[in-house]
Amino acid sequence: MAGPSPAGGYEKLDDHINRLGQRPAGGPWMLDTLAESGLRGRGGAWFPTSRKWSAVAENSDGHAVVVVNGSEGEPLSAKDRVLQTLRPHLVLDGAVLAAETMKADDIVIYLSRAATTTERIIQAAIKERARAGLNEPPIRIEKCAHRYIAGESSAVINRVSGGLAKPMFTLKRAAEKGVNDQPTLVQNAETMAHAAMIARYGSEWYRRLGTDSCPGTGLMTLRGNVKRPGVYEVDMAASLGGVLDATGGTVSPPAGALLGGYFGTWLSPESMQDLPLDAERLKKEFKASFGCGILAVLPDGGCAIVESTRVLTYLAAETAGQCGPCVNGLAALSETMERIAASQPEPDDYQRVTRWIDMVRGRGACHHPDGAVGQLSSALTVFKTHLTSHLEGRRCRGTQVQGFPRPPSPGEGWK
C-alpha cells in the first residue's frame, strides 16, 4: 500500500490511478480471490474477510450496505487515520469493490466526530470520484461520538441506522440483518485497502509476503518507548524484534510492552524479540493478540501493573452503561486495581480481582468487558513477580515513570 509520500496532503485520484492502475470491477470472482489471498480483518478480530463478504453476498438481493469502519476509537492506534488521510482512494476502492461483489447499493464511511481532517479528505475524495464520472454506488459519511466502543460492529450498525453508537444484543448476524435490517458488511478501513490491492494484483502477489495463516502486510502503530513512533507497513512474517530493529529500536531498555491495543496483551521484555506478528500463531502459541496492530513499549522502570490499571480505569469509564456485569464489574475491578497499583491493597484485594476477572468475562452484549479484563489478566500473569511487591505494599517507582502513553479522558455523548 505504501508508495511515494503524496505532495500536498492526500493522494489525488489521478495519481492513485497512475500509480496502481485502474481498479477491476468487483463480482463473484472477488470472493474466490479473497479466499485464496487469506486476507483477514484488521479491526482486531482477524476474521477471514472472504467469509464475511460471502455471507453478505448470499443474503443480498441488490439491497445491502457496506460500512467502512474508520472510526478508530482505540486511543493507541493511528493506522486508519494515516491510511485514510494519505490514501483515501485505496480505501474507497475497497469499499466499492465490496459493494459490487455483494450487490450492495449503499456505501457508508463511518468516522469519528473528532477526525475532522480525515472527514475533510474523504469528502474531497468522494467529490473527485463523482467528478471523474466513475460508475459507482453513492458513498456517504456517517459520524459517531469519539468513543472506544463506537467502532464495535453492532454499535456501528446501531449508529448508521440512526441510533446511538452503543452495542446491541442480537441473535441475528449483521450479514443477515444489519443497518436498517439490510444485509450489512462492517469492515475496518485497512482491510478495505488490502482488498483493493488484492483485486488489482491477485492473491499470489499478496501471498509473497506474510505467512500461510496471515499473508501480506499489516499496518502497525508504534508508541511509547520507541525511537521513531509512528505508523508502519510491515511484513506479517516479521518478528516483533525485527520490527523494532528496523524502526530504530527503543529509547531505553524496554520494561515490557502492550501488544494489540487496550484489548491486547502485555508482554515481558524477554518475550518481545522473537515474538511473531502472525495473529494465528500469537493466539495459539502465545495466548496473545496482534489486535489492531499496536505496539506500545514500556520505558525502563515502567510498570505494567500501573499502566494496565490506567487502561482498565479508562475502559471502565468507557462502558456504554448497558450491561450489569460490565458496568459493575469494571468499576469494581478498577477501584481495586487502583489500590494495588498504588501498593496500598486491602486484604483479599488480589483474590477479588481474579474472581471478578472470571466473573465478568463473556457476559456483556459486546466484548468490551472481555477485552478490558483480558489485558489486565495478561499484565497480572506476565508480571506476577513484580505484582507481589505491589501486594506486599512496596513502593513502585513505575507510578512516576513517564514515556508510556496515558489514556485520554473518556468521550462524551453517544451520537
Add this chain to the structure above:
Amino acid sequence: MSGEIQRKLRVNPLLCTGFGYCAEIVPELISLDDWGYPIVDTSPIEDENLMQHARRAVAACPRLALIIEELAKVPR
C-alpha cells in the same frame, strides 16, 4: 423429536437489571454474581423437568430479558 433442536437459556444483558427471580426459580442453571446479575449456564437443556423450570424463569422475568434460544442441532 426434541433431538432435532437444542434449547438453551440466554440472558439479554441489555435488558436485565438484576431482579434475580430467575436464579431463585432455576438455581440449577442460574446463579447471581456479586452485583445481583445472573450468570447463566448456556449448555443445552436435555432434561424435560429442568426445561419446565427454565420456562417458568423466562416467564417470571419482569424485564423479559431471559429467553430460551432454539438452535438446530449441528450434525456431527
